[in-house]
Amino acid sequence: MPSNQSTLDEVVRANPDTKSRAGLPGSMPRSGLAWGLLLLFSLPFVLLLLLALGQYWRFPDVLPPTYALDALTRVLSADSALASGLLLSLLIATVVAIVSTAGGFVVARAIAGATRPDRWVTLSYLPYALPPVLLAVLIQPYFIRLHLSGSLVGVVLGLLLITIPFAALFFRSFWGEQARQYEQLSRTLGCTQVQAFRRVLLPLARPLLITCLFQTFLIAWFDFGLTNYLSVGKVQTLTVQVFIYVGEANSRLAAVASLLLLIPPVLLLWLNRKAIVRRVV
Amino acid sequence: MKQRSLLLWLYALLVVGLPLAGLFNAFLYSVGLVGPLSVGFTPRYWQQLPGETSLLTSLGFSLYVAVVSVGLAVILALVLVLRYQTTLRHWPFPTLLYVPLLFPSLVMAFYLFQLLGGSGWLARMAYQLHLIQSPAGFPELIQDGAGLGILLAQVGLAFPFFTLLFQSLYADARLDELRNLTRTLGASSWQFNRRVAAPILLRRAAPTLVLYGVAVLGAYDIPLLLGRNYPQMLSLYITTKLQRFDLTELPMGYLVGFLVTLVLMAVIYATTRWTQRHAL
């Protein structure tokens, strides 16, 4: 569901205000709320872990009667496909993140300078009108004609279709009056356009760029429908492999697979928060 | 300048060109001009459209799910942001609220299925506490008539996101300062929240909320696992027609997809224009 992440642009600005600080000793309701949410969000990990490790676990047992690592080892050792899928996922998500962040950055600048920026903003929202399932089916014939069907390039392009407008909308707020003034100022002070970009605008946008990279990376990382359909099943990213397990096989393997899908973004979140906090300090 | 407009046109080709081309393709399918069994132009499928009563049910149900789940998530997020403003700024909330954003909807659906089903984890606990005697005794939380399971999943995914969104808008609009100001003018906290803060936040978040609603409307995985086969949500309705075994259903599937996309495009267009005109 790309649009799930598609609108995080506003959230970014939350980070300076919400950066980690040492917790103040909270009063009761405060910690109650914290514990409640902590429980709510950690419960999935506990249940998925129990499902992955427990054998022959059925109603009414609250805990599995026996535990075994077999499902875990089966998924991990099925063959090297999972490892190559992981690499493929990393490759695709990284390329998509970089291209769409860079593309979105310059497109947003062009939009800000266009005669009718409103129109371009509205247009940018249009790809989200199609349910993702339908989008893949509808654009496939054109991908076939462009010789993109079944290829890595095709998958990347399909994903860019979603991530570039996302990034363009994301950077819309950056290219306001202030950024333009900075750009003009540096030009009057004798910078070339390239210098203005490299020395002034990029550093200014750095935290936004990082967050946008993170967001677009996640969109590409989680994509199943577009990737699977446009590649005629040939580009088997980690997510594609995992979705096949979750959708079709049994709950033990599905649980292992779900955990596998969750762990890399959790790591990324941890890293990303650090990156965001760094700019404020 | 020339470069710029070239870039914009390339951009338009990608984000508007491809979806519109796809839409055109769907239209051709719906009038029988392309497709595996196409025999040339026919208005037949369009004429059959009024007979598809389950489409209306499906549309209604999808709207209901989108509106209620976004609505509930918004209320939850507003309460959190307005009542627990200071708490939210401290550990562990900033990180904690990001966690649900990392859940693909399929994983969320699978998790709720295992948690809330008649033989799910909660039901097992209820049994051990002698609250129920069999899976059938457990209240229906998923695959229920009211779409509770779907709503729970969507609210669970949406409210942390909305909380983060409102939180950032709150800071952005300097509502804290405004709050102090209104307090000195004698307004109660409740009055400030209701009359000032909530409307500002909602208005600013409107396009995001609408987009999110559109995404919920077109969701696939969650209703597949947690919903009933009737009423179906739109994506399921369309895919049933597109991906099952009956090739003669294809044109109708494309026709419905075509119409749904047009309507959603119109909705998105209207909201973005509206917010641009009423920009704060």
Add this chain to the structure above:
Amino acid sequence: MFTMNLVRVILFLSLLCTACSTNEQRDPATVLNQSWDQIDERGRNQPVVLLMWLGDPYINDYMNKYVKPTVKERFGIDLQISGGQGAQIVQTLVAEREAGQPSQIDMVWINGETFYQLRQIDGLLGPVTDRMPNARYVDFSNPFIGVDFQQPVNGMEVPWGNVQLAFIYDSQRISQPPRSFAELPAYIKAHPGQFTIPNEFTGMTVLKSWMIALSGDPKLFQGKFREDVYEKWSGEVFRQINELKPYFWKRGETFPEQLSTLHQLFANGEVAFTFSNNDAEVDNKVNLGFFPKTARAYVPAPGTIQNTHYMGIIRTGQHPEAAMVVANFLMSPEAQLKKMDPNVWGDHTVLAINKLPADYQTKFNNLPTRRYAPKRDLIQGLAFQEPAPEYMVRLYKDFRTKVIENNK
């Protein structure tokens, strides 16, 4: 500057993708006119893209750990297995054909209704089996193999495995499962909330079997689709189901949309029955620690549908010879023996044991037995042929309108 760079990147990318797809379309007649030796020679050291259902870890293991390395070693063929089935295959082929492009797919794993659709769009290369050396071990006169959903196979698809619909139940919870379709209604009424039918392929096979059982005359369903037969007996099944609905899982207000969902409900202990199109599946699900060890499979009287699944070679594929080499290998006594082992997959062979060389006959007869599934010779007398594909298509539609959406 940035703009220009971006434009350059885009141009470069589009160049790249036209350059790297120098696809060639092969003329079907020329391909088929070759002798097996020529096919074998041309097929070597090529890639083959196989689209198949990837939902079972045992099947995936068999393909990835055995078939893939073996064809690589013997024929230098790089077998690429992708997920995809049914209508997706058909739509992709149609889109490729409309674009005048050769297909990205070389080979597909199919059964009757996809075969029917692929024949409708003329998507399959054939006849191919008369070229394949291992086809001599197959008894095409066996109606369960030579006829697919009442359509003569005529060499257009390569038999791979043979399975029969089975009911799976938990013997610890149920001492006496209903032994026949006739006993089913009374049983469901006596045990409310424990039975349901998945609204997908396997569930439709249950309905077809039920329909044939009710009619008492399997011959009615042989040959072409008959409207009167369908109306009469599907009506009868739907009448019974609608009557039984209050006693179904969730009072029949909803049905699992996928077989995996029903399997999970069964594994969790919420329902007492699940189904499998593969009579031996119960063994592998128990071995995985998913189904309880007390799960058993059986075939209710007077029988259930038995069918064969096949490999189809795509007519517009780019490596038809290599695909034929792989299909021939999949049909070999060696690969079939491995596949039939219940510890590997448990998929019944399509080879006629008595046609095999003596040493293979011994090997097939000495395979480890199934532990939880019924013996093959016990259920062979309880097998119906698949009726014509229209029965399935119609049941799908009518199950939705007459049962699911029918809330009196």
